[in-house]
Amino acid sequence: MAKVKYYLKSPNASGVSLISLYLRYGSTQQVVVSTNCYVDPKDWDAKTQRLKRNAQNALEVNNNLKKWEHEADEIYNRRLYQKLPLDPKYIKPDLEKLVRPAASTSKIRATDLISFVDSYITSVKGFKNVNTIVSTQESAPICFIQTHCVD
Numbered sequence: 001m002a003k004v005k006y007y008l009k010s011p012n013a014s015g016v017s018l019i020s021l022y023l024r025y026g027s028t029q030q031v032v033v034s035t036n037c038y039v040d041p042k043d044w045d046a047k048t049q050r051l052k053r054n055a056q057n058a059l060e061v062n063n064n065l066k067k068w069e070h071e072a073d074e075i076y077n078r079r080l081y082q083k084l085p086l087d088p089k090y091i092k093p094d095l096e097k098l099v100r101p102a103a104s105t106s107k108i109r110a111t112d113l114i115s116f117v118d119s120y121i122t123s124v125k126g127f128k129n130v131n132t133i134v135s136t137q138e139s140a141p142i143c144f145i146q147t148h149c150v151d
Helices: 058-081 088-099 113-124 130-148
Strands: 002-010 017-025 027-040
Touching: 002 058, 002 088, 017 088, 027 058, 058 088, 058 130
Parallel strands: none
Antiparallel strands: 002 017, 017 027
């Protein structure tokens, strides 16, 4: 039987920390996958392995964690019942596709740089550090104007 747990990469960080998914099975096997979700450690409940209710984006992040937990268990059980190898090198790519589907499948289409940046920021809002999103939104239009506009 497989067990899915979530841990912060840096639980004592002063800023934000990355949530990692751990799939443990057998007596010693485990697969670790980065979720690309960044949270403030003070908003993380280590006992429930979820974001506290009052945290920003808590509902969205916690729903994703619950969905990934269920689907990671399904990936393991499917491999088990189909008698496929349970080696971490075969399970990890499936888990990475599960938690980061946009990285492997979808393409952002935009007509110009500004709409591309806006589309990208919108697509990664729940997965990126809040400070990264804010600084990108503030600087991208300015950089574009400075490099592409002529008096």
